[in-house]
Amino acid sequence: MxxxxxxxxxxxxxxxxxxxxxxxxxxxxxxxxxxxxxxxxxxxxxxxxxxxxxxxxxxxxxxxxxxxxxxxxxxxxxxxxxxxxxxxxxxxxxxxRPARPAGRHPTAVVSELARIGDGVRIEAHAVVEEGAVLGDGVTVGAHGFIGAGVVVGAGTRLAPRVSLMPGTRLGERCVLHSGVVIGADGFGFAPNEGRWEKIEQLGGVSIGNDVEIGANSCVDRGALDDTVIEDGVKLDNLVQIAHNVHIGAHTAMAGCVGVAGSARIGRHCTVGGGAGILGHLTIADHVHISSMSLVTRSLLQPGLYSGVFPIDENAAWEKNAATLRQLHKLRERVRALEKKTTP
Amino acid sequence: MxxxxxxxxxxxxxxxxxxxxxxxxxxxxxxxxxxxxxxxxxxxxxxxxxxxxxxxxxxxxxxxxxxxxxxxxxxxxxxxxxxxxxxxxxxxxxxxRPARPAGRHPTAVVSELARIGDGVRIEAHAVVEEGAVLGDGVTVGAHGFIGAGVVVGAGTRLAPRVSLMPGTRLGERCVLHSGVVIGADGFGFAPNEGRWEKIEQLGGVSIGNDVEIGANSCVDRGALDDTVIEDGVKLDNLVQIAHNVHIGAHTAMAGCVGVAGSARIGRHCTVGGGAGILGHLTIADHVHISSMSLVTRSLLQPGLYSGVFPIDENAAWEKNAATLRQLHKLRERVRALEKKTTP
Amino acid sequence: MxxxxxxxxxxxxxxxxxxxxxxxxxxxxxxxxxxxxxxxxxxxxxxxxxxxxxxxxxxxxxxxxxxxxxxxxxxxxxxxxxxxxxxxxxxxxxxxRPARPAGRHPTAVVSELARIGDGVRIEAHAVVEEGAVLGDGVTVGAHGFIGAGVVVGAGTRLAPRVSLMPGTRLGERCVLHSGVVIGADGFGFAPNEGRWEKIEQLGGVSIGNDVEIGANSCVDRGALDDTVIEDGVKLDNLVQIAHNVHIGAHTAMAGCVGVAGSARIGRHCTVGGGAGILGHLTIADHVHISSMSLVTRSLLQPGLYSGVFPIDENAAWEKNAATLRQLHKLRERVRALEKKTTP
Missing domain, CATH: 3.40.1390.10 (MurE/MurF, N-terminal domain)
Known part of the structure; x- marks a missing residue:
């Protein structure tokens, strides 16, 4: 340096x-x-x-x-x-940063049926299964797992310990940090007399170019169709993207965000840390969601949306929270007063 | 296909x-x-x-x-x-899906003191320590870690990169997704003159049959007794189950849920994504908790419970949130008005 | 036993x-x-x-x-x-618990340019890169990844499957549980005509002595300076610490907490599960934050702070939440009544 x-x-x-x-x-x-x-x-x-x-x-x-x-x-x-x-x-x-040469560490387990591009680096103890395709200049970090048939675009860099399950397709120049899991089963079960019957997740995950995904984040495979993340999306650490979510290009989500199944999120959105988006909702382009807000309805207009209880000294919070539980009655009391004072 | x-x-x-x-x-x-x-x-x-x-x-x-x-x-x-x-x-x-044959990959490290059932598949770079017991038809995915003395029931399938720490007992036909950690230490410390003294976690984790646990989720070992997950429980991704929690059969929890220590949750419950349950609470059977709600008291009656600030355009939220911080005073003002207008 | x-x-x-x-x-x-x-x-x-x-x-x-x-x-x-x-x-x-002898498993990949102390245990399939320094009595669990130049203090114990990225310095007697990722890139991007331009994270992570970090938690590297965790800090599972956060000594955070970039948190604080702290805030020593509260402003006085919508039966919650969205108007109605009833 x-x-x-x-x-x-x-x-x-x-x-x-x-x-x-x-x-x-x-x-x-x-x-x-x-x-x-x-x-x-x-x-x-x-x-x-x-x-x-x-x-x-x-x-x-x-x-x-x-x-x-x-x-x-x-x-x-x-x-x-x-x-x-x-x-x-x-x-x-x-x-x-020291350049890291291309090549395959002798402890890596690479299927002969995988297709490996030029200038690929596969680090120690990585596993690349049959039918996987690694584009030119890809790095698979130590302990990486590249499942059967997975496609990784040119120039994409996987930090140590990333799992790409079968059915995953990653674009070019992506960066996935340590602990990321792409293509685990979506959370799908049919109720059956008080038990849960598994819905096998038959879809995959399709991720565009220039996408970055933070440490220990998860993107689940789709139930039938694919979960889709468009170009340029940036996800921070510990983010959960459920099955069949669709995230538009250049949207960014901060740490600990959770998006439920089949939500459709626009382009150029930002989602603050710890926020949640319920399933099957539609979020327009250029929507911005504040940290730890829960999106419970579709947001079809661009803008900034918030919903979080303001933090306060505990004693003040307790009083206000207790009153809040009677808020509806309070409104009725105000109504009664209004009636009373109206001649 | x-x-x-x-x-x-x-x-x-x-x-x-x-x-x-x-x-x-x-x-x-x-x-x-x-x-x-x-x-x-x-x-x-x-x-x-x-x-x-x-x-x-x-x-x-x-x-x-x-x-x-x-x-x-x-x-x-x-x-x-x-x-x-x-x-x-x-x-x-x-x-x-192509059938995956039983067998042990040559790079797997399997203790001679482990007991391996029939038809077990142990993938590349997995580690199985001494005294571990794998039932018939178990799959240990690539980079799996099966600690000393861990018991895995027949037909259970561990995706790549699952950690089962010593003291874990898994039932039959379970599915654990990539990145799951079972049996890490619970979060237990005694205060000691401004520092934290570690309480070694001496319990284990006991998981029933037909349990599914999502990617990067965690179930901690108990402090003295076991953390218990009964049959048919389904946990989504990035869920945190603290030490000595007890989850009743066929309960399902969506992504990013956190359950604090020693909470006791009934059977056939559902917990929405990002919800939290405080420690030492009791939740009855057939309780349903909305996404991102925090359970702060025991819920002894079945039903649907919610507690989340409604999302709104930021300007409207700001006004309402500011007023909320004065809510208790507002109630007092309404009381004063009521007194005034009552002859 | x-x-x-x-x-x-x-x-x-x-x-x-x-x-x-x-x-x-x-x-x-x-x-x-x-x-x-x-x-x-x-x-x-x-x-x-x-x-x-x-x-x-x-x-x-x-x-x-x-x-x-x-x-x-x-x-x-x-x-x-x-x-x-x-x-x-x-x-x-x-x-x-059975003593685990020092030594290096034959499947571990340890650079000749790493400096390994006395009594170090390196388990199966671990990777230790060039220039890493492991103090006396360190344990690197199975599948651990110790990046180039990382320093691990004496007596520190890494559970299986921990990633320490280059730029990480860990103190003595720390305990890191399975799935922890230290030193992944912080979430930094400059907007550029609707796209995000990556800000390479050039800082590292500096962690003191006697720190414990729970399963699947993440501490990101700093953008320019280091992310700092002082002595005796305890983090539970699935905690997210963003770049350039500074956590004072002996502070404890429960599961699923998220701390945004450059927040500065005092000593002897406690943060309840699922709580969030926004970026660039300052939290004084001896501040205690309730579970799932979002800290949206600096807290410069010690004390207990809360901010969470009280959970209720869903029907009651719906009524109160609906009224809450009209709270500001309700206050104006009360004002109008006050004017009316004041002679």
Whole structure:
């Protein structure tokens, strides 16, 4: 992780440099706590005050902050500093993380009936079953399980310990983190005299390109048709996607979200951590759901939706919660008063 | 997955056939989007309108829809179409999924002190420790971990990457999906001058027959006695069952449910996704809990219980939530008004 | 698990014995259901009535219950019976669980560039990459993955199937249960014309001493700086800790808790099961959060905080929830009434 000259960064990522291209930085860091070797960024105007106090060697700023930045030292001016920062991290990671060569670890168990592309890396103790197809440049992490007939698109990277059950099709350039399970059975049972009769899940899972799925998240196979996740979807850790859910492109869900069966979620939505979406609902494009809210009805208009009991000191909460249980009666009492006071 | 004649299905699963037994179907699918090669089903009267519009080659219906179904083409008449459908999926899966032979993969590490039944399949890289007992026909998926002394009943199927820690006893014909952890330590600590002193968890986990547990779900070992899951219980993905919980037979819990320590849950209950049950509570048989509700007291009567803030457009939610924090005062104001207006 | 004399226990753990040291017990168990071979304990005064009815051979009690305990049989008197019980379980577990010898299973894949301390146990199919450092007495369970450069402190025990991604540093005497993932990428993306641009996560995870993390829980690596978990923190199962969270020493979180990015949580806090904490908030020391409450603002004073809709019979809930959606209007109606009735 040797340091780099600012001119190198500009060469790679563009932007307008204020100050000397010979200046060197050795880390990327937040404005607060930055020193002369740190390259930092001002993502939001609300952190503007930190621009004066930071010790960062160079700061990435929007054109509106050109003067303020120049007054304090080196800067990179770019229309969207946060996006520039994102690309900088990508370049930085590629530069500093050791390249991992293609090849098959001798302990990996790879079926002769699997089709393995060029430049594929299969790590220790991974299992690739018959009929699986791994596109060019795929990485299967240690202890990965790639079931029979599974298709993994080119450039997709599976962290250690990912399970792709038979019936899974993954697109290109996806990233799946450790502990992810794709294609386990959906939760389907028919009631039968007080017992549950299993509905075998005959569908699969179809995942688009550029999808990222966080650690220990699950996407179940469909009952009859496929569960579908479109291009560019991002799921955080410990997310549960039930059978036959359909998630539109570029939707993002934070940690611990649960989506019940056959829900149909639009494109460009965001779902806050711990939120839930009931089964068979439809969510329009550009819907945003607050953390830990439960969606109990279809949301057909874009917008921000919330539903969570406000947190309070416990004593206050207890009083309000107790009153809430009588809320309907309270409304009736107000009605009675209204009648009484109306001549 | 070659096609089948309807007469074959009737032979296997019963039901009354309307139309020709020579008709062939090659897939099972929902009414919507079905074509002439699709066998579909009408599970609820509310989908009745789809019966006329579907292109399905054959539809499974209840006797009440015999005429309507016959008017449009082939049909199978049976008292409970959804149950028939469930059994059809089972037969279909058995027919179309390649049989996986018994045997032990050479990379599996199986203790000589384990007792392995007939027809057991142990997949690649699995570990079976000393004293473990695998009944006849058990499958241990790839990367499975079967701890010392664990007992797995006949016909139970463990997907790849399941951990059964020492002290676990599983019944017959269970299905555990990828990433399940049974028998990790319960969360027990005694406070000691601001620190936590570990309470070693000396109990185990006892799971009955025909239990299914979803991907990445956890059932902790008991502190002193066992955590108990009775016959026919179905747990979805990412469910957390704490130490010494007792779940009655044929209870089902949807994804992301959490049950705290020593809760005692009855038989034939259902728990909606993301719901929580506090510790040491008692839940009667036939209790149904809505998604994301928190059970804070014992529920001793059967019935449906709910407790979740209704979702709304964020602006409306904000106003109502702010008022909610003053709800107790609002009640007092109503009381004052009542006093004032009472002569 | 042969039985032990009470005098042995007193010798090991202290306490004052009432009755004969020759009395033998063979199990530890709750007061209810205990028999003459059971050593039990009275942890809370509220279980006092069970002291008379229990059949336990010996009961651990506080000094206040000395007489009542002596009147019924053998007892161990100690200032904090629950803490005594915790230590008893530790001694009991050490005595009854078979010691697992140090050594490296032949199927483990251990880099020659890893540094392995004395008395380390590496179980079957584990993977230890280059530059990893395992302190003395560490256990890496079966199928464990220890990424390049990861540091694991002395005496730390990893259950089977734990992933420590590169950039993770674990302290001494930690316990990580099966399925834990430390150091997966935090959930960071910059919006870019309706798509998400990945922010590579360049930070790591720093975990102190005596930390315990439950099954299938996740702690993400930091975006730029580290995610930090201080000494003595206890996390239950299926907990999600996002990037750059900081958890103060001796804080405990129950199952299914989710903490969003950059939240800063104090020392000696407790968080109930399923609760959520939004990003960038500050929580003071000694804050206690009720189960399934969502923390939406910083909590700078110690105390107990709650926010959850009270559960009720569904019919009652429906009425109250419907009224709640009109709560703001209800308040306005009360205001109008107040105006009207004020001369």
């Amino acid at each position: 040797s340091d780099v000259r600012l001119s190198q960064i500009i060469e790679e990522l563009g932007g307008e440099l204020l100050g000397s291209g010979e200046l060197r930085v050795s880390r990327i860091g937040p404005l607060e706590g930055a020193d002369a070797s740190t390259l930092s960024f001002l993502a939001h105007a609300r952190y503007q005050s930190q621009l004066q106090s930071t010790g960062a060697g160079c700061v990435i700023v929007a054109p509106a902050f050109r003067e303020a930045a120049a007054a304090r030292g080196a800067a990179i001016v770019t229309p969207d500093p946060y996006l520039y920062f994102a690309r900088l991290t990508q370049w930085w990671a590629a530069r500093t | 070659s096609d089948v004649r309807l007469s074959q299905i009737i032979e296997e699963l019963g039901g009354e056939l309307l139309g020709s037994g020579e008709l062939r179907v090659s897939r099972i699918g929902p009414l919507e989007g079905a074509d002439a090669s699709t066998l579909s089903f009408l599970a609820h009267a509310r989908y009745q309108s789809q019966l006329q519009s579907t292109g399905a080659g054959c539809v499974i219906v209840a006797p009440a829809f015999r005429e309507a179904a016959a008017a449009r083409g082939a049909a199978i008449v049976t008292p409970d179409p959804y149950l028939y459908f469930a059994r059809l999926t089972q037969w279909w899966a058995a027919r179309t | 042969s039985d032990v004399r009470l005098s042995q226990i007193i010798e090991e753990l202290g306490g004052e014995l009432l009755g004969s040291g020759e009395l033998r017990v063979s199990r530890i168990g709750p007061l209810e259901g205990a028999d003459a071979s059971t050593l039990s304990f009275l942890a809370h005064a509220r279980y006092q009535s069970q002291l008379q009815s229990t059949g336990a051979g010996c009961v651990i009690v506080a000094p206040a219950f000395r007489e009542a305990a002596a009147a019924r049989g053998a007892a161990i008197v100690t200032p904090d019976p629950y803490l005594y019980f915790a230590r008893l379980t530790q001694w009991w577990a050490a005595r009854t």
